[in-house]
Amino acid sequence: MDVSRANVSAQRIQDVLSTEPSIVDAKSEGKSALLGEHISFKHVNFSYNNSKTAEDSILRDINFEASRGETVAIIGSTGAGKSTLVQLIPRLYDVTSGSVVIDGRDIRNIPLAELRHNIGMVLQDSFLFTGSIRDNISLGKVDAKEEDIIEVAKIAQVHDFISKLPHGYDTKVGQKGVNLSGGQKQRISIARTLLIKPSILIMDDSTSALDSETERKLRNALKGLIKDNITFIIAQRISSCIDAEKILVMDEGTIVGSGTHQELLENCTVYQDIYRSQFGEREVSYEHK
Numbered sequence: 001m002d003v004s005r006a007n008v009s010a011q012r013i014q015d016v017l018s019t020e021p022s023i024v025d026a027k028s029e030g031k032s033a034l035l036g037e038h039i040s041f042k043h044v045n046f047s048y049n050n051s052k053t054a055e056d057s058i059l060r061d062i063n064f065e066a067s068r069g070e071t072v073a074i075i076g077s078t079g080a081g082k083s084t085l086v087q088l089i090p091r092l093y094d095v096t097s098g099s100v101v102i103d104g105r106d107i108r109n110i111p112l113a114e115l116r117h118n119i120g121m122v123l124q125d126s127f128l129f130t131g132s133i134r135d136n137i138s139l140g141k142v143d144a145k146e147e148d149i150i151e152v153a154k155i156a157q158v159h160d161f162i163s164k165l166p167h168g169y170d171t172k173v174g175q176k177g178v179n180l181s182g183g184q185k186q187r188i189s190i191a192r193t194l195l196i197k198p199s200i201l202i203m204d205d206s207t208s209a210l211d212s213e214t215e216r217k218l219r220n221a222l223k224g225l226i227k228d229n230i231t232f233i234i235a236q237r238i239s240s241c242i243d244a245e246k247i248l249v250m251d252e253g254t255i256v257g258s259g260t261h262q263e264l265l266e267n268c269t270v271y272q273d274i275y276r277s278q279f280g281e282r283e284v285s286y287e288h289k
């Protein structure tokens with residue numbers, strides 16, 4: 001019985017190992033290093049099965065640009081395509097047509113290692129590994145100094161919590177360790193991503209489990225750090241996007257509005273609807289803090 005089970009497993013492992021990746025790496029062209037000065041989406045269309053028919057398309061004619069120092073917030077209902085859009089940036093998937101361009105280079109011409117080295121992504125579902133909290137934060141930079149780990153934990157609003165644990169940063173997480181709440185896991189994942197100092201920072205709904213007060217503190221603490229980055233924030237709450245230089249409002253795979261909070265309140269009905277659903281039926285106020 002064991003032999004036949006092992007045989008099936010071995011076959012499956014073999015299948016995985018011999019799969020040709022659909023993402024083809026680019027050769028290094030000896031170009032200057034990527035700096036993340038500018039990003040643009042140009043007529044990006046995308047479907048998960050690479051089909052060009054309308055019913056399969058997940059993203060349709062996405063166009064926007066952003067420069068270093070700017071924050072792009074993406075808001076819109078579940079299934080609108082927000083996560084899909086940001087996953088195109090590190091080439092977790094390739095566009096079906098159109099292009100994503102960073103610093104003037106189509107990302108398909110940038111070696112994957114170089115591209116991904118510049119991008120830090122906090123996923124929608126935060127994932128911690130078995131090991132200590134320190135291991136989890138320093139995952140992307142194992143030789144990080146203690147002070148750097150503490151600095152990012154402070155920004156992520158999780159240092160106070162960690163330092164109150166009996167074993168502090170050496171506390172084990174996972175089955176045999178401390179039980180962490182969703183919000184604590186999210187904050188540790190944020191600290192992990194900040195530690196690698198990415199020039200393009202992507203946070204996919206990564207503050208959803210935080211209360212508004214903690215989220216506000218986090219946003220303020222991030223400000224100093226992200227002035228030199230291009231930051232993408234996918235958020236449910238209007239309060240998370242209010243300071244962004246550019247807010248993209250997504251609906252069913254397209255951008256139905258883009259601009260600042262004020263501009264969208266004035267001219268984007270989808271944004272006004274989201275605003276009303278979060279701040280009640282009272283008149284749309286232009287002075288929200």
Ligand SMILES: Nc1ncnc2c1ncn2[C@@H]1O[C@H](COP(=O)(O)OP(=O)(O)O)[C@@H](O)[C@H]1O
Nearest residue numbers: 048058076077078079080081082083084085250
């Ligand atoms: N791996 C996948 N394969 C096929 N369809 C997917 C996949 N991931 C997401 N989708 C579909 O793409 C659409 C957009 O999803 P997503 O980008 O996750 O939206 P959002 O992040 O705005 O909630 C949804 O209809 C979803 O079902």
Ligand SMILES: [Mg+2]
Nearest residue numbers: 082083124205
């Ligand atoms: Mg999503």
